[in-house]
Amino acid sequence: MWHLTTTRTSYVVGLDQGGRLVQVYWGQRLAPQDVQQLPRTAGPIVPPYGLPLEVEEQLPVDGGLRWGPASLQVTFPGGVRSLEPVLVGERIEQEKDAARLDLTMADVRFPLEVVLHYRVREASEVIERWVTLRHTDPEGETFEISRADAGSWLIPPMADYRYSVASGGYYAEGQVRRGIVPEGEYTLSSRTGITGHHSNPWTMIDDGTATEGRGEVWSVALAWSGSWRLTTQRRHQNRVAVSGGFGHEGLTLPLAPGGELTTPSILGLHSAEGFGGVSRAWHAHARTSVLPHPDEIRPVVYNSWEAVGFDLNQDQQTALARQAAELGAELFVIDDGWFSTRTHDRAGLGDWWPNPARFPNGLAPFAREVHRLGMAFGIWVEPEAVNPDSDLYRTNPHWVLHHPDRQRDELRSQLVLNFAREDVRMWALGWLNALVADGEIDFLKWDMNRAFTQAGWPEDGEGQNRLWIEHTRGVYHVIDRLRARHPRLRIESCAGGGGRLDYGILERTDQVWTSDDTVAHYRQSIQHGFSQLYPACVMSAWVTDQPYSTDPQRNQYAYHVAMAGALGIGGDLNAWNDRQREQARENIAVYKAVRVLVQQGEQYRLGGQPGESLSAIAYVDNEDVAVFVYRPRVELRPHAPSVLLAGLDPDAVYTDLDRPGFAVSGRFLMTAGVPVHDRLPSGDWSSTLIRLRRTG
Numbered sequence: 001m002w003h004l005t006t007t008r009t010s011y012v013v014g015l016d017q018g019g020r021l022v023q024v025y026w027g028q029r030l031a032p033q034d035v036q037q038l039p040r041t042a043g044p045i046v047p048p049y050g051l052p053l054e055v056e057e058q059l060p061v062d063g064g065l066r067w068g069p070a071s072l073q074v075t076f077p078g079g080v081r082s083l084e085p086v087l088v089g090e091r092i093e094q095e096k097d098a099a100r101l102d103l104t105m106a107d108v109r110f111p112l113e114v115v116l117h118y119r120v121r122e123a124s125e126v127i128e129r130w131v132t133l134r135h136t137d138p139e140g141e142t143f144e145i146s147r148a149d150a151g152s153w154l155i156p157p158m159a160d161y162r163y164s165v166a167s168g169g170y171y172a173e174g175q176v177r178r179g180i181v182p183e184g185e186y187t188l189s190s191r192t193g194i195t196g197h198h199s200n201p202w203t204m205i206d207d208g209t210a211t212e213g214r215g216e217v218w219s220v221a222l223a224w225s226g227s228w229r230l231t232t233q234r235r236h237q238n239r240v241a242v243s244g245g246f247g248h249e250g251l252t253l254p255l256a257p258g259g260e261l262t263t264p265s266i267l268g269l270h271s272a273e274g275f276g277g278v279s280r281a282w283h284a285h286a287r288t289s290v291l292p293h294p295d296e297i298r299p300v301v302y303n304s305w306e307a308v309g310f311d312l313n314q315d316q317q318t319a320l321a322r323q324a325a326e327l328g329a330e331l332f333v334i335d336d337g338w339f340s341t342r343t344h345d346r347a348g349l350g351d352w353w354p355n356p357a358r359f360p361n362g363l364a365p366f367a368r369e370v371h372r373l374g375m376a377f378g379i380w381v382e383p384e385a386v387n388p389d390s391d392l393y394r395t396n397p398h399w400v401l402h403h404p405d406r407q408r409d410e411l412r413s414q415l416v417l418n419f420a421r422e423d424v425r426m427w428a429l430g431w432l433n434a435l436v437a438d439g440e441i442d443f444l445k446w447d448m449n450r451a452f453t454q455a456g457w458p459e460d461g462e463g464q465n466r467l468w469i470e471h472t473r474g475v476y477h478v479i480d481r482l483r484a485r486h487p488r489l490r491i492e493s494c495a496g497g498g499g500r501l502d503y504g505i506l507e508r509t510d511q512v513w514t515s516d517d518t519v520a521h522y523r524q525s526i527q528h529g530f531s532q533l534y535p536a537c538v539m540s541a542w543v544t545d546q547p548y549s550t551d552p553q554r555n556q557y558a559y560h561v562a563m564a565g566a567l568g569i570g571g572d573l574n575a576w577n578d579r580q581r582e583q584a585r586e587n588i589a590v591y592k593a594v595r596v597l598v599q600q601g602e603q604y605r606l607g608g609q610p611g612e613s614l615s616a617i618a619y620v621d622n623e624d625v626a627v628f629v630y631r632p633r634v635e636l637r638p639h640a641p642s643v644l645l646a647g648l649d650p651d652a653v654y655t656d657l658d659r660p661g662f663a664v665s666g667r668f669l670m671t672a673g674v675p676v677h678d679r680l681p682s683g684d685w686s687s688t689l690i691r692l693r694r695t696g
C-alpha cells in the first residue's frame, strides 16, 4: 500500500487480491499504523452477474470483467482491445516542497506502459494525479487511444451522494447546482476546444448534509483548458467514482512506436469543513502551488470596452487614461478595436498591428503617456482566432481548423487558428513578442471567442484528432514562452467572459475575466460559483455603466460586489457626473485599503442567496476582517438583524474601524453576529462594508 498524506488528508492506494490497483482510502488523515488495518476488498462479488467494482480502481481500463465507463481505452494492432495491465514498478521521489510517487503498470502482452503519477505538496491539500502512456517498442505499430483520463477517484461509501457543480453559459457562468448523484453516469464536459462556459471542470461530492461550514466534501478538478470530460458514475452497489481527463468522446489519439502521451493533471481535495472549507483549501492551493505571482497585489484596472466598444482612438483613450489615473486606477487596458481594420467584429482579427488611423505613431507613445500617468499599460489580444476578412486569412487560409469539402462555419465572423501547428505558434510568438516589446506593454488580456467547429487538420493526415489536445498545448507553449521572455508581463485569461477558467490556465496567467455580465446582482451568483474553486485575487470584477449607475445607492452596491474580487472600472468616464466620479474615487481608495485582505485573506461565504436575498462574504486574516453585506431588495419578511461571522479567534477582541464604540469578542461575532440592521441603508440595493480589526 502507498499512503499519501497532506496536512489533513490521507489517500491510500493498494493492490487488491486480484492484483488490481485500487483506492483503499481517501479522507481525513490517518496514523500510519491505522492505515495497515484498512480492508483492501470491495466485498463479495456474486457470480455470474454481480459486477466487480472497478469503481475502486485507480484507472479502470476498457478490458476484463469491467463494464463501467473506462478511464483508459486503447486499441492495439489488429483491433485488439481489452487491456490487461499489471504493476511492474514503483518510484518515490522527493521534489522541492513535494513528494511524488510513480506506479508503472504494463500490459501483459503489448508494449504499453501506463504510469500513474501522484504528487503531494507540503503547502497544499491537493492530491495531484496524472498519467503517462508509453509505447515501449520503437519498432512496433501505432496504438490508438480513445480515452486517457488522468485518474479515477473513489468516493467513500455513504448512504447517499450529492453532487455540486458549476454550470451555466455565456453571461451566466458558474451557477452552482446541487443534486443527488443519479444511478448511471453523469458527465460534464466541454466539446468546444476551450474550458467552456457551460460547466467548469470540477465536481464536489458530499452525502447530502454538508453545509458551508460543516461536513465532509470530496472534490475533483481538472487542470486543463481545452475539451474535457468528467464522469461521475453511481453503481447499483451504491458506490460512486469520478473519472476525468482531456478530450471528449469520439477522439482517437495515436500513440506512435516509442512515443509517449502525458495527460494533464486531475486534482483531488477533501475537506471535513464543508463547502467553505473545501473552497478555502482550493484557494490556498492556487496561492501556494499554482499562480505565477501569488503574492502580488492585483492592480485596479480601467478598461473602456463596455463604455466605447470598437469606437476608440488615441485621443479618446488618452482622455480616459487621464481620468482613470485621477480616480486611482493603476492599470489602463485598451480592449478590442486598436488594430488593423478592426473597427467592428467582422474584420481585422489576425492582423496585429496598430490601426494607423487610430494610433498614427503606434502604441508606444500612448504607452508612455499611460506610464507617465503612473499606470501600467495593457492591451487586448485574441491570438487564436481570425476574421476571414483579414490579410492573415487571405494569405494562410489553411491555418484555421477546417475539413476539406466542408464549410467553415463562422461564429462572431471568426474561425479558429490551429495552434497545434508549429508555424502558427511561431507566428503568434513572433508578433506577440514584438507587440509587447515595441508597445511597452505590461499586461495582456488574452481572449478566445470561438468554440471549435469543423475541427480538422487535413495536412496532418490521420493524426489530426490530436489537434484538440495540441491546440491547448500550443496556447500554453506560446504563453509560457512569452512570459519567459517578458518576465514582467502579466496576463488575464478571457474567453468571451469566463470561458477559460481552470487550474491549467491559472499556472500561466494572473487573473481571469469572470464574465461579460457585469450587472451587479447577476454577477454575484457568477462570483459565488467562481469562489467555489478559485481565489478572489484572480477574479476580475469591473463596475460598468448600467441604467442604474446614476443611482448612488445602486451604484454603491455594484462597487461592493466588484470589490469582493480584483476591482476594475469599465464605465465611460467622459459621461460620468461629479457624483459618480467621487464615488469611484472613494471606492477605489477603500478598496486599496482592504484589498490585501480580499486578495490574500481567507474567504468565508456567510450565507444567503447571492444576488437574490441578504447575503454576505468575509475576508479574514490574523488581524483584519472585511465583511461585505448585500441586500438586493427589501424583503417582505424582515431579515435577521445580524450576520454571523466565521473564521475568527473566539477569544480575541475585534473593533469596528468605522464605529470604534463597537468592540466585541470573536465569539460574539460568530454566535450573536455583527449587527447589520443599522449598518445597511434602507431600501433596495442596500450594501455595506464592515471592517473590523483585532484589538485585543
Ligand code: GLA
Residues within 6 Å of the ligand: 305, 335, 336, 380, 447, 449, 494, 495, 496, 497, 513, 515, 516
Ligand atoms: C469578449 C470579451 C469582452 C471583450 C470583447 C471584445 O466578449 O469577453 O470582455 O474583450 O470580447 O471583442
